[in-house]
Amino acid sequence: MKSIFLVGFMGSGKSTIGKQLAKKLKLNYLDTDDLIEQTANKKIKTIFAEDGENVFRDLEHQVLTSTSDLGYVISTGGGIVERQENRAWLSTKQVVYLKTSWETINERLQADQDRPIWQDQSRDKQLLLTKRDSLYRDIAKITIETDNQGVDQIVDQIYSIF
Ligand code: S3P
Numbered sequence: 582m583k584s585i586f587l588v589g590f591m592g593s594g595k596s597t598i599g600k601q602l603a604k605k606l607k608l609n610y611l612d613t614d615d616l617i618e619q620t621a622n623k624k625i626k627t628i629f630a631e632d633g634e635n636v637f638r639d640l641e642h643q644v645l646t647s648t649s650d651l652g653y654v655i656s657t658g659g660g661i662v663e664r665q666e667n668r669a670w671l672s673t674k675q676v677v678y679l680k681t682s683w684e685t686i687n688e689r690l691q692a693d694q695d696r697p698i699w700q701d702q703s704r705d706k707q708l709l710l711t712k713r714d715s716l717y718r719d720i721a722k723i724t725i726e727t728d729n730q731g732v733d734q735i736v737d738q739i740y741s742i743f
Contacts, residue, residue, distance in 0.1 A: 584653040589679035592689040595656040603654035612656045616644040629697035662716035678721035
């Protein structure tokens with residue numbers, strides 16, 4: 582079976598849903614953020630702090646384009662759509678967009694300490710969501726609204742499509 586790539590903003594549930602979906606479809610599971618941390622041998626927070634966002638985005642591109650198009654459910658980082666090359670690469674794949682409202686994201690990430698973009702006070706995250714929302718929609722084959730559904734329901738919905 583062809584790999585399924587999950588995209589969506591920080592806090593949209595890509596990892597939680599990805600793991601359950603992979604189990605249900607009997608596919609392997611990968612998370613691009615985990616692969617980046619393994620490649621760099623550093624936490625994402627540390628890569629941003631020591632090397633900067635550009636180095637992180639280079640690693641993210643490298644890791645994404647090395648993933649297999651067969652046999653995986655792959656959760657991607659929320660900023661995967663920032664680079665045009667990633668959008669072009671993903672637009673030929675089975676991409677599922679987990680669409681989540683600003684209110685839900687804001688509530689979920691209230692206590693988050695690990696996401697440098699979320700912590701960056703100089704950025705307007707709500708505006709970033711609006712901008713990325715259209716990028717996610719452009720590359721996705723399927724969009725799932727996650728706000729009023731539990732994890733099991735979302736997984737079942739994606740499962741029934743593939
Ligand atoms: C980022 C999202 C994070 C991680 C990094 C940058 C972003 O992934 O890749 O902190 O630019 O939105 P999650 O979407 O899994 O939080």
